[in-house]
Amino acid sequence: MNYIIEYFHARVLDEIESWPDGILADYARILELLMEFGPNLRMPHSRSMGGGIFEVRPRGREGIGRAFYCFQIGQRIIIxxxxxxxxxxxxxxxxxxARRRLKEVQNG
Structure with missing residues (x-):
């Protein structure tokens, strides 16, 4: 079953959309893998940061991006x-x- 990607706030999506094209393309590719494999996606694409937070690890010739995310009930991934x-x-x-935002997500 595929996972659904949601964003904590529209500003998070705006930040990602402002990334250089190479990093953004890699991010999109990794998100497709994340939606398919969920918590089974590992290095080099994803890594646990502890406490229920994971990171997506896109890179391009322009540099390196990072997006922290968590899993929620109902096959949801919150960036x-x-x-x-x-x-x-x-x-x-x-x-x-990211940890502060995770607490907000968990506490409703």
Whole structure:
């Protein structure tokens, strides 16, 4: 059964749509895999960040993007936060924002 992709807020989708074409194309390809395989999608496309948060790992010649997501009941995937990665390590502030949004999703 396929999963459904939803966005935490329209601003998350706006951020992703502003990404460079190469990263955006890879993101779209990975999302198709994510909708098909759900929690079974692993590296190099997806990785667990702990606490119920996962990341989609698109890349292009222009750089690297990241989108944090979670799974919800009813085959739903919620994209919580997205950004263009500028350093080797994932900035802690980006992960904190995704964790706050996950709590909001879980608490209704």
């Amino acid at each position: 919580l936060h997205a950004f263009i990665k500028k350093t080797q390590a994932t900035p802690e502030q980006e992960l904190k924002l």
